[in-house]
Amino acid sequence: MPPMTLSPRSSADRLRAARRQWLDGGELGDDLIAPGLLASWQRSRQHGLLPDGRAPGSPHASAAQLARALAQRHTLVSHARPVMAFLNDQIRDSDSIVVLADPQGMLLHALGDLGFADRAARVALRPGAIWSEQWRGTNAIGTALADGATVVVHGAEHYLERNAFLTCAAAPIADPAGQLLGVLDISGDRRAHHRHTLGLVRSGARMIEHQLFEDRHAAGLQLRLHGQVEGLGTVTEGLLALSEDGWITGANTAALELLGLPRSAIGALTIERVLDLDMAALLAAARPGLNGTPRELRRVDGSWLWGRLDVGRTVRVGPSALAAPRAQDIAATPIPPRVAAPVDALAALDRGDAAMQAAIERARRVLDKPIALLLQGESGVGKEVFARAVHRSGPRADRPFIAVNCAALPETLIEAELFGYRPGAYTGASRDGAPGRIREAHGGTLFLDEIGDMPLSMQARLLRVLQERQVVPLGGGKPVDVDFRLVCATHRKLRHEVEAGRFREDLYYRVNGLSLTLPSLRDRADLSALVEAMLRELEPGRTLALSADVARDFATCRWPGNLRQLVNVLRTACALLDDHGQVIERAHLPEDVLEELLAQAVPVDPASDPATDPSTDLRQQAERCIGEALRSCAGNMSEAARRLGISRNTLYRKLKERGA
Numbered sequence: 001m002p003p004m005t006l007s008p009r010s011s012a013d014r015l016r017a018a019r020r021q022w023l024d025g026g027e028l029g030d031d032l033i034a035p036g037l038l039a040s041w042q043r044s045r046q047h048g049l050l051p052d053g054r055a056p057g058s059p060h061a062s063a064a065q066l067a068r069a070l071a072q073r074h075t076l077v078s079h080a081r082p083v084m085a086f087l088n089d090q091i092r093d094s095d096s097i098v099v100l101a102d103p104q105g106m107l108l109h110a111l112g113d114l115g116f117a118d119r120a121a122r123v124a125l126r127p128g129a130i131w132s133e134q135w136r137g138t139n140a141i142g143t144a145l146a147d148g149a150t151v152v153v154h155g156a157e158h159y160l161e162r163n164a165f166l167t168c169a170a171a172p173i174a175d176p177a178g179q180l181l182g183v184l185d186i187s188g189d190r191r192a193h194h195r196h197t198l199g200l201v202r203s204g205a206r207m208i209e210h211q212l213f214e215d216r217h218a219a220g221l222q223l224r225l226h227g228q229v230e231g232l233g234t235v236t237e238g239l240l241a242l243s244e245d246g247w248i249t250g251a252n253t254a255a256l257e258l259l260g261l262p263r264s265a266i267g268a269l270t271i272e273r274v275l276d277l278d279m280a281a282l283l284a285a286a287r288p289g290l291n292g293t294p295r296e297l298r299r300v301d302g303s304w305l306w307g308r309l310d311v312g313r314t315v316r317v318g319p320s321a322l323a324a325p326r327a328q329d330i331a332a333t334p335i336p337p338r339v340a341a342p343v344d345a346l347a348a349l350d351r352g353d354a355a356m357q358a359a360i361e362r363a364r365r366v367l368d369k370p371i372a373l374l375l376q377g378e379s380g381v382g383k384e385v386f387a388r389a390v391h392r393s394g395p396r397a398d399r400p401f402i403a404v405n406c407a408a409l410p411e412t413l414i415e416a417e418l419f420g421y422r423p424g425a426y427t428g429a430s431r432d433g434a435p436g437r438i439r440e441a442h443g444g445t446l447f448l449d450e451i452g453d454m455p456l457s458m459q460a461r462l463l464r465v466l467q468e469r470q471v472v473p474l475g476g477g478k479p480v481d482v483d484f485r486l487v488c489a490t491h492r493k494l495r496h497e498v499e500a501g502r503f504r505e506d507l508y509y510r511v512n513g514l515s516l517t518l519p520s521l522r523d524r525a526d527l528s529a530l531v532e533a534m535l536r537e538l539e540p541g542r543t544l545a546l547s548a549d550v551a552r553d554f555a556t557c558r559w560p561g562n563l564r565q566l567v568n569v570l571r572t573a574c575a576l577l578d579d580h581g582q583v584i585e586r587a588h589l590p591e592d593v594l595e596e597l598l599a600q601a602v603p604v605d606p607a608s609d610p611a612t613d614p615s616t617d618l619r620q621q622a623e624r625c626i627g628e629a630l631r632s633c634a635g636n637m638s639e640a641a642r643r644l645g646i647s648r649n650t651l652y653r654k655l656k657e658r659g660a
């Protein structure tokens with residue numbers, strides 16, 4: 001999508017003339033300001049806004065609403081933060097701030113020049129404020145959302161006069177399925193306007209989209225595209241996610257631009273319609289977990305570009321992939337009987353822990369039976385990963401896996417999200433209506449995460465769907481038959497929720513055909529095998545191991561975040577490791593993690609023998625490390641702290657604790 005510059009011809013004089021005419025209530029001549037700006041001003045007027053701001057004030061989210069929005073968008077926010085910090089470095093001292101907004105225009109996060117941030121806050125450019133066109137008229141965030149395109153709004157182009165001191169550039173961020181997730185914006189003092197800002201903000205949005213894509217599709221088939229072979233594997237590349245039978249199931253903006261496709265192509269086209277390649281032959285030659293070889297690919301218009309097919313671990317390759325049914329055939333055929341695979345996604349979760357093996361074995365017995373699975377266990381033990389493995393190992397593996405997080409959705413949205421809605425069913429609903437996640441799961445698996453957090457009113461509706469196997473969309477209409485395997489998960493004890501009256505007993509029995517509790521990491525006997533597997537996955541092609549110290553720290557840690565925490569710690573350690581390093585030492589653990597590991601080490605049981613107690617051992621080791629570091633740095637606290645990978649304050653605290 002080319003960036004939309006609202007006023008290519010709007011010199012200051014023309015703009016002033018245009019505003020005067022506009023304020024007088026007249027219609028503007030076509031050539032006075034750019035059509036995009038005129039359209040946005042017209043929308044602003046239709047929203048009942050007056051340029052001088054004599055209109056009802058715009059809403060501001062409460063702290064609770066902001067917290068909910070942040071939780072709901074945590075994947076976006078966590079990928080956006082480092083990019084925003086990077087952009088902020090580029091615009092330092094330029095009277096500007098970097099802002100992230102959600103699809104409703106609510107500001108989620110802002111950082112930047114403090115002096116300017118103060119002034120920006122006075123016009124509510126701060127988290128919680130809503131910058132949709134509906135409330136603020138033409139502005140980069142709201143207009144980028146309205147147009148779904150990159151935009152610059154400079155000075156008096158802002159609809160409201162009070163925002164005329166700003167210059168803003170914004171770029172939409174879309175998820176790999178083409179859904180608008182939010183907007184990245186750089187806003188600054190009008191006088192500090194720089195033409196490169198638009199490029200910066202657009203690059204930032206691309207970087208975030210790239211990360212979101214890698215996150216979602218790393219285990220599947222990814223086709224990387226670029227005009228130059230050296231561009232493959234960089235953040236500037238185009239990315240397509242493909243199903244094994246060649247359907248485009250995801251794309252980043254760069255890929256859509258390279259191929260000249262609209263977002264609606266996602267899920268609607270096979271790759272063979274846009275590139276001259278033989279998917280089946282490529283797959284037959286591929287190896288799971290390996291990157292392909294770059295090759296030149298011909299577009300339908302005859303031009304060439306470079307492509308590389310990377311095959312994730314979960315992809316079926318070899319001759320069987322050649323026979324994979326095409327998507328249109330799948331939709332028309334009944335669900336095939338399961339052919340037991342000797343090594344499947346469930347088997348891949350078995351690293352030797354007995355409780356995990358039992359859960360896998362029990363799940364396997366009901367794979368082809370219509371029995372609802374309820375996965376319980378602490379947060380981060382891998383319930384969603386397990387649910388996906390159940391799906392991929394069962395007879396519905398080729399059909400959709402639809403995950404809904406019942407805790408992340410506000411109560412007002414969950415109903416529409418799950419059950420769908422008819423056009424115009426409620427204020428703010430899309431004009432076309434939506435089928436809802438339950439219908440999208442037809443033929444496949446519906447995964448309801450955090451089912452224990454589902455509001456009671458919604459529980460009644462879900463129960464009806466499960467009993468009748470039919471969905472009635474919001475706003476009425478004919479019931480639609482649905483057929484899906486149900487897998488639910490919760491970190492709560494669902495039985496307790498029933499006893500406390502927060503979860504319906506009849507629904508409890510419906511979702512609990514077979515309950516499996518996944519073990520917490522601290523109780524698993526396969527920690528080292530897990531670490532090994534995770535390191536292999538994080539750094540394919542390298543042989544990494546933990547030092548004896550770190551292995552001991554890990555073994556005694558309580559791991560409150562379970563596998564999620566472990567994988568994050570390892571990811572950071574890998575990033576801190578030298579290019580040729582092979583052993584992860586304490587110095588490679590971020591200081592907060594090291595502190596956490598030391599603080600969380602299993603407490604000393606007074607009855608246990610201090611000589612063999614691992615935590616005593618750990619504390620002694622920590623003290624020994626501190627002593628050695630101080631000696632080798634001749635008492636230089638800053639240097640010792642750096643070598644230990646902890647802050648100076650932490651080092652002082654630890655010295656005080658041991659009475660030094």
Ligand SMILES: Nc1ncnc2c1ncn2[C@@H]1O[C@H](COP(=O)(O)OP(=O)(O)OP(=O)(O)O)[C@@H](O)[C@H]1O
Nearest residue numbers: 349378379380381382383384385386491563564567
């Ligand atoms: N078997 C596994 N091997 C490697 N990593 C895993 C495994 N299981 C889970 N993980 C890691 O842990 C993360 C959390 O897993 P998952 O989302 O399935 O946990 P969860 O129990 O559903 O968490 P929550 O209750 O918070 O939703 C995953 O994103 C993945 O990084």
